[in-house]
Amino acid sequence: MAEQQRLDSHAIELVTALATEGTAAQIINITPSGLGAGLPSSLPVAFDRKAQAFRSVKTLIEEFRSAPDRRKxxxxxxxxxxxxxxxxxxKDENSALFGKTSWPEPKLTAVLDYDKEGLAARNRSHxxxxxxxxxxxxxxxxxxxxxxxxxxxxAAFIEEHAAELAAPLDGERSTYEPLFKETMATPSEVLSLSRHLEVFVSAKAKQGIRLQTGERTVEFTEEHQNAKGEKVVxxxxxxxxxxxxxxxxxxxIPARLRYRISGGDIKWFYQLYRWEFFLREQVGHDLKQAATETGLPSFEGSPEA
Known part of the structure; x- marks a missing residue:
């Protein structure tokens, strides 16, 4: 009787083991030859016997990785x-630089793991x-x-940004004075104008006259006085x-100075001339500098996403 019970217990264990083995996932190594570049020589997958389907083990493996498999x-x-x-x-010998030089979002991008013709494609993610x-x-x-x-x-704006005013170079004078038929001012002349305007802040602007030199004048007068007004160049x-x-x-960047007179009130404004062009020129210069100092090829545009 005891012997029969032992045999029955063993049979149950054997059936249980076979049933468990029949439903447990099985790790199978697939050789992906002929499926293209970028694959390992052996590819482990799990075969789910119960669902009769293959499943990836990558997520499980990544949980135990102690260092990244590549830079990204x-x-x-x-x-x-x-x-x-x-x-x-x-960088390495195949890295490359890209430059988007146009406004409003100029940007330099270095793709450190970039492709090269004749070599296997890389991830382009670093x-x-x-x-x-x-x-x-x-x-x-x-x-x-x-x-x-x-x-x-x-007047307060000019005073606050006085450090950013520059003396015109000879080439800038010869280019912009004939173009605009205006006289270029030195920083001291622009500052002098702002200080004159501070004095006449409560005065009325009477008229504007263009001089033979190309400069203009505005005459300011006080409302309660009949005296001759003072002129500001x-x-x-x-x-x-x-x-x-x-x-x-x-x-x-050259800036044109303008004003509008209406009913004795005067409004001032300046216009930066083609500032987007000068900004693009600077970005292009920086792209060339980066290419020179890194020794990498550079391209105007954006890399593949």
């Missing part, structure tokens, strides 16, 4: 120097990006361009020299 991700640089430094730290963060000074000039200002506000063009990007080189 995007680093963001805040300055051109940092961008160049990061690229030099991680990158460094420099998005040309604008300086507050440059944003102030751009945001104020072509916007009418009261006399007091305009208004330059037609001045140069702005301001770093567009954080820790970047200054960008030189």
């Amino acid at each position: 991700g995007t680093a963001t640089a805040d300055t051109l120097a940092s961008f160049i430094g990061l690229v030099n730290r991680h 990158r460094v990006v420099y998005a040309f963060p604008l300086t507050e000074e440059f944003k102030a000039w751009v945001n104020g361009s072509a916007k009418p200002m009261d006399q007091e506000v305009f 208004i330059p037609g063009i001045f140069m702005v020299s301001v770093p567009a990007f954080v820790d970047g080189d200054p960008v030189r």
Whole structure:
């Protein structure tokens, strides 16, 4: 009797083991030869006997990985120097630079694991990006361009940004004075104008006259006086020299000075001339500098997503 019970118990264990084995997943190694590049020589998959389906074991394997299988991700640089430094730290012989040079979103992108013709394709997922963060000074000039200002506000703006006024170079004079038929002002002349305007902030603007030199004058008079008004010379063009990007080189942009008189009230405004062109020129220069200092090929445009 005891022997029969032992045999019955063994049979139950055997049936249970066979049933468990019949439903348990089985790891199978597949050889993916002929299926294209980028695959390992042996590919492990789990065969689910119960569902009669193959399942990937990649997720399970990744839980136990102690180091990444490859470099990937995007680093963001805040300055051109940092961008160049990061690229030099991680580049290889097939890395490449791309530059989107047009406004409003200029950007340099280094694809560190880029492809090369004749070699196996790579992942293109390890990158460094420099998005040309604008300086507050440059944003102030751009945001104020072509916007009418009261006399007091305009004078205060010029005073606040006096450090960004530049003396015109000979080439700039010979280019812009004939183009606009205006006289270019020095920084001291623009500052002198702003201080004159502060004095006449409560006065009425009477008229504007163009002089033979190309300069213009505005006559200011006090309402309660009959005395002859004082004239202020208004330059037609001045140069702005301001770093567009954080820790970047200054960008030189000509600005046209304008005013409108209506009923004795005067509004002032300036217009930055083709500032997008000068910004694009600076971005293109920075792309060339990055290519030179990293020794990598550069392309205008964007890499594959």
